[in-house]
Amino acid sequence: MTGxxxxxxxxxxxxxxYPVAFTFGSVAMFFGxxxxxxxxxxNPSFMSVMEEFFSMFSMMPFRTYSIMTNTILMAIPxxxxxxxxxxxxxxxxxxxxxxxxLFGKVRGGLAISTVLVGTLLAASTxxxxxxxxxxxxxxxxxxxxxxxxKKLSTxxxxxxxxxxxxxxxxxxLIILGDVFQLPVGDLFKAALFPGLALVGCxxxxxxxxxxxxxxxxxxxxVPEDEKKGMVWxxxxxIVPPLAxxxxxxxxxxxxxxxxxxxxxxxxxxxxxxxAAYKKLSWKIVIDSCRETVKITAMVxxxxxxxxxxxxxxxxxxxxxxxxxxxxxxxxxxxxFLILSMLAIMALGFFIDFIEISYIVVPILLPISEAIxxxxxxxxxxxxxxxxxxxxxxxxxxxxxxxxxxxxxxxxTVDIYKGVMPFIIIQIGVLASLVIFPGLYGF
Amino acid sequence: MCFVTGQFCIHTKFYxxxxxxxxxxxxxxxxxxxxxxxxxxxLLMVLNVSYDVMMRYLFHASSVGMQEMEWHLFAVIxxxxxxxxxxxxxxVRVDFLYDRLSKxxxxxxxxxxxxxxxxxxALLILFGSIDFVLDAYNSGEISEDPGGLPLRWIVKxxxxxxxxxxxxxxxxxxxxxxxxxxxxx
Amino acid sequence: xxxxxxxxxxTGSVExxxxxxxxxxxxxxxxxxxxxxxxxxxxxxxxxxxxDEMSGGQFTIRVEGAEKHKAALGILDMVKGGQYxxxxxxxxxxxxxxxxxxxxxxxxxxxxxxxxxxxFYYGGGMELMQEAYxxxxxxxxxxxxxxxxxxxxxxxxxxxxxxxxxxxxxxxxLAGEVFAKLGVNVTNIPPGELYTSLDRGTIDALEWVGPxxxxxxxxxxxxPYYYTxxxxxxxxxxxxxxxxxxxxLTPEFKAMLDTAIKAVTADMYIENFAGSxxxxxxxxxxxxxxxxKTFPKPVLKAMKTAADGLYDSYAxxxxxxxxxxxxxxxxxxxxxAWTIISEFNYIETSKALAE
Ligand code: NA
Ligand code: NA
Numbered sequence: 001m002t003g004x005x006x007x008x009x010x011x012x013x014x015x016x017x018y019p020v021a022f023t024f025g026s027v028a029m030f031f032g033x034x035x036x037x038x039x040x041x042x043n044p045s046f047m048s049v050m051e052e053f054f055s056m057f058s059m060m061p062f063r064t065y066s067i068m069t070n071t072i073l074m075a076i077p078x079x080x081x082x083x084x085x086x087x088x089x090x091x092x093x094x095x096x097x098x099x100x101x102l103f104g105k106v107r108g109g110l111a112i113s114t115v116l117v118g119t120l121l122a123a124s125t126x127x128x129x130x131x132x133x134x135x136x137x138x139x140x141x142x143x144x145x146x147x148x149x150k151k152l153s154t155x156x157x158x159x160x161x162x163x164x165x166x167x168x169x170x171x172x173l174i175i176l177g178d179v180f181q182l183p184v185g186d187l188f189k190a191a192l193f194p195g196l197a198l199v200g201c202x203x204x205x206x207x208x209x210x211x212x213x214x215x216x217x218x219x220x221x222v223p224e225d226e227k228k229g230m231v232w233x234x235x236x237x238i239v240p241p242l243a244x245x246x247x248x249x250x251x252x253x254x255x256x257x258x259x260x261x262x263x264x265x266x267x268x269x270x271x272x273x274x275a276a277y278k279k280l281s282w283k284i285v286i287d288s289c290r291e292t293v294k295i296t297a298m299v300x301x302x303x304x305x306x307x308x309x310x311x312x313x314x315x316x317x318x319x320x321x322x323x324x325x326x327x328x329x330x331x332x333x334x335x336f337l338i339l340s341m342l343a344i345m346a347l348g349f350f351i352d353f354i355e356i357s358y359i360v361v362p363i364l365l366p367i368s369e370a371i372x373x374x375x376x377x378x379x380x381x382x383x384x385x386x387x388x389x390x391x392x393x394x395x396x397x398x399x400x401x402x403x404x405x406x407x408x409x410x411x412t413v414d415i416y417k418g419v420m421p422f423i424i425i426q427i428g429v430l431a432s433l434v435i436f437p438g439l440y441g442f
Numbered sequence: 443m444c445f446v447t448g449q450f451c452i453h454t455k456f457y458x459x460x461x462x463x464x465x466x467x468x469x470x471x472x473x474x475x476x477x478x479x480x481x482x483x484x485l486l487m488v489l490n491v492s493y494d495v496m497m498r499y500l501f502h503a504s505s506v507g508m509q510e511m512e513w514h515l516f517a518v519i520x521x522x523x524x525x526x527x528x529x530x531x532x533x534v535r536v537d538f539l540y541d542r543l544s545k546x547x548x549x550x551x552x553x554x555x556x557x558x559x560x561x562x563x564a565l566l567i568l569f570g571s572i573d574f575v576l577d578a579y580n581s582g583e584i585s586e587d588p589g590g591l592p593l594r595w596i597v598k599x600x601x602x603x604x605x606x607x608x609x610x611x612x613x614x615x616x617x618x619x620x621x622x623x624x625x626x627x
Numbered sequence: 628x629x630x631x632x633x634x635x636x637x638t639g640s641v642e643x644x645x646x647x648x649x650x651x652x653x654x655x656x657x658x659x660x661x662x663x664x665x666x667x668x669x670x671x672x673x674x675x676x677x678x679d680e681m682s683g684g685q686f687t688i689r690v691e692g693a694e695k696h697k698a699a700l701g702i703l704d705m706v707k708g709g710q711y712x713x714x715x716x717x718x719x720x721x722x723x724x725x726x727x728x729x730x731x732x733x734x735x736x737x738x739x740x741x742x743x744x745x746x747f748y749y750g751g752g753m754e755l756m757q758e759a760y761x762x763x764x765x766x767x768x769x770x771x772x773x774x775x776x777x778x779x780x781x782x783x784x785x786x787x788x789x790x791x792x793x794x795x796x797x798x799x800x801l802a803g804e805v806f807a808k809l810g811v812n813v814t815n816i817p818p819g820e821l822y823t824s825l826d827r828g829t830i831d832a833l834e835w836v837g838p839x840x841x842x843x844x845x846x847x848x849x850x851p852y853y854y855t856x857x858x859x860x861x862x863x864x865x866x867x868x869x870x871x872x873x874x875x876l877t878p879e880f881k882a883m884l885d886t887a888i889k890a891v892t893a894d895m896y897i898e899n900f901a902g903s904x905x906x907x908x909x910x911x912x913x914x915x916x917x918x919x920k921t922f923p924k925p926v927l928k929a930m931k932t933a934a935d936g937l938y939d940s941y942a943x944x945x946x947x948x949x950x951x952x953x954x955x956x957x958x959x960x961x962x963x964a965w966t967i968i969s970e971f972n973y974i975e976t977s978k979a980l981a982e
Contacts, residue, residue: 014536016540016555017543018535018551018552018555019533019535020526020535021534021536022559022560022563023559025559026560029566035558055708057570059573059698059705060570060573061570061574062568062701063697064571065601065698065701067515067520068513068601069517071516074491075511077484077516077519178661178664181663181843184844186845220818252823252827253827254828255499255824255827255829257495257499258640258823259820260491265492285485286485288479289481289482290477290481293480293523294485296523297519297523297526297534300521301527301533304524313973319482331932355532355694358662358663358692358694362663383620403535404475404534405474412536412538498812498829502793502795504795504812504815505814506814511814573708577704577708578724586720586799587800587803587815588725588803589807589814
């Protein structure tokens with residue numbers, strides 16, 4: 001119960017507008033104190049409450065340290081740096097513009113290009129913060145510059161930047177592989193089609209919405225006198241930065257670098273590319289680094305605040321309530337599937353996907369086995385569902401991360417509204433995966 | 443007498459304000475320097491990772507120590523970056539209300555938020571991590587892996603030091619917002 | 628007296644009161660592993676269940692896996708600091724704090740599980756372990772054994788020492804140091820990226836645990852050579868107990884705890900053995916393409932020399948290390964003679980009979 005109240009308290013305090021990270025952390029602290037008192041009822045002496053409270057929070061350095069030593073998270077600053085250098089050297093702008101121009105009279109070209117670049121990045125990292133922020137830095141300014149609506153721009157970026165969770169390699173899939181005791185390689189293969197289906201639906205949605213709402217995604221207008229050889233010039237502008245992104249991917253596939261390390265190939269590559277275009281200066285490098293430090297710290301402050309939050313959530317025994325609820329799910333296929341998917345989605349509001357995976361899945365697994373549900377399919381359903389939880393307001397991490405790199409004119413509400421259609425698409429694809437597993441090779 | 447006292451008060455107020463300004467300026471300068479150092483460290487981290495990739499792929503020569511250096515640098519960047527981002531307004535807010543508020547009200551939220559939300563949290567983590575560092579120091583902890591880095595306590599002690607730095611930056615942030623409150627009547 | 632009148636009202640009868648101590652004990656235990664990682668996670672979970680039953684619900688332990696506390700390698704510090712009353716881990720994770728800790732798990736070319744258990748319980752091992760953990764104010768007890776771990780998955784066959792030179796391998800601990808001495812390019816890869824790295828050839832080989840857990844990772848699909856073990860002949864898990872918390876237990880609870888720990892420790896060894904038996908037979912039938920190999924004798928010889936050299940050099944600078952090393956070496960010589968004449972000889976004869 002305390003856990004649920006804590007959720008709403010955090011929500012209320014967030015609205016005041018003090019930074020998210022510290023709000024999460026301190027709400028956790030306050031409720032930790034309450035939890036310590038509750039734990040020691042009926043006679044909570046001051047000293048014993050303090051002892052309990054401090055002992056709870058002396059877990060924080062351990063949790064912080066495990067974030068520090070989690071080398072997979074190094075992909076975050078590396079990808080952000082690549083994105084910022086591409087942006088500051090105007091290479092990203094030219095890439096997206098040119099891709100947009102190639103779409104000709106079709107509207108929404110920039111947004112579709114964003115989805116495609118996001119798909120490529122997703123194939124080289126599985127860390128959400130890394131790709132959302134990189135995509136935000138690369139494509140938000142361009143889309144806004146060409147008059148795209150804030151809603152469509154931010155929604156597209158959040159959705160495209162979160163694709164990394166389902167398109168392999170992916171941390172969610174690795175953890176689910178561990179919990180489900182399924183080979184990671186098989187899960188990666190199984191996730192590919194559902195992931196690409198998402199990409200397809202995003203593109204389709206963008207095409208349709210830009211046709212209906214012409215203000216949302218204006219065409220890129222090229223002056224008449226520049227039209228000659230325009231396509232050729234566009235192709236020329238696309239090749240180098242796109243090649244860089246493909247190189248990042250290639251370094252993983254050729255066995256040169258691990259996915260995390262490949263991001264450094266991207267950062268160095270972006271600098272070399274900028275140098276080749278004579279856009280590189282010490283100032284750009286150091287400014288990009290400073291910017292990266294700031295954004296990375298923003299992401300980590302949220303991670304640290306959230307870790308305190310989930311620590312107290314677990315401490316108050318809220319996870320036991322969840323377990324109890326899960327145990328009582330119906331033993332009939334459709335009821336079980338629908339309720340378990342809804343429950344996971346709801347939990348996504350409170351705690352991170354790692355905890356969801358380990359708390360919920362071991363309970364669901366035996367039930368699903370008894371019903372005779374294909375575990376690989378079930379794992380992908382959960383992965384897809386967890387991916388959605390990064391996008392759902394109010395606590396979706398992708399939304400916070402993108403907000404952190406938005407220009408001042410873009411407000412939280414724009415992002416919340418913008419991401420809604422994409423959440424509906426995700427739920428739609430998830431539903432189609434539930435109803436027609438055959439379509440995806442299950 | 444009264445007049446004189448009034449004068450004196452205004453003078454003290456002015457004097458205090460100038461003092462606070464100076465303190466704030468000093469803090470903001472230090473935070474700035476730390477930010478610049480972190481930028482250099484980030485560049486070093488990028489080079490570090492690329493160097494390790496190259497050595498392993500081309501020369502079949504990995505150094506576990508160099509690999510560990512990667513996350514040591516990473517740790518320093520993310521920990522101290524929190525304070526730098528505070529000064530540079532880099533932390534995300536939910537802005538439903540905040541954006542519509544006057545400058546003065548924003549300053550009030552920032553001052554109160556920092557005092558009641560940030561400071562206690564930072565203090566708690568700072569003091570909570572001292573035993574954590576001492577454990578590493580007293581046992582002379584080193585890397586568990588062959589060829590890894592010694593002196594684990596140094597990277598562990600970045601936690602309390604960084605949260606100390608966050609407190610320091612937070613004081614500057616409070617002063618900065620007090621100043622904003624005063625200057626935007 | 629007053630007290631006597633109060634208590635039976637709660638617990639039912641006077642007899643029960645005599646058997647069950649007055650104060651209920653609620654402990655917390657942190658594991659290095661996630662709660663689903665059986666058989667490693669089995670001993671703590673079974674311990675909690677046993678104690679709950681033995682004490683009639685008066686002595687309960689809340690077991691938390693790494694997914695909850697998020698500090699897999701902080702167990703020793705957390706038990707020492709009192710955030711948790713107990714821990715379940717493996718002693719060699721504290722190698723960075725104290726080199727001698729490796730002996731209480733397993734070392735390259737060390738003892739088999741039965742030899743090592745004999746050393747622990749009847750050969751002075753427990754006393755040495757307690758001496759090593761004295762300064763952390765914790766008790767350390769054996770906590771289950773994995774038996775012989777496999778030597779790892781390789782993308783190409785190892786025929787000579789030259790094949791090891793420049794080989795990129797993820798292998799932690801002492802075994803990594805031995806390999807490094809033989810020219811292997813020992814590298815750190817986070818577990819989450821192991822599969823992709825081995826698949827893409829970023830590394831050529833890796834060491835994991837044994838058939839049951841390895842098959843689940845799917846390594847056999849990308850690295851067909853599976854080498855037999857040499858480096859962890861009998862990895863012993865460990866229970867850590869905060870000393871102060873233990874001292875506060877009543878004699879009855881202490882006895883329950885000690886007994887239950889010994890029971891679940893034996894149980895994990897058996898559970899793991901049974902699991903490996905099944906996994907091995909499954910592997911042979913379902914994945915006949917896996918090529919099971921043993922390192923050639925010259926390679927093993929070089930490993931042994933390298934390992935002995937390592938031990939001697941550590942012993943030179945570390946008195947505790949030397950003390951435990953000497954004890955293990957001495958005991959192993961004695962124990963091995965018996966193993967050879969008993970079990971090994973029996974297996975050789977049965978094998979000969981079968982042929
Ligand atoms: Na991915
Ligand atoms: Na192992």
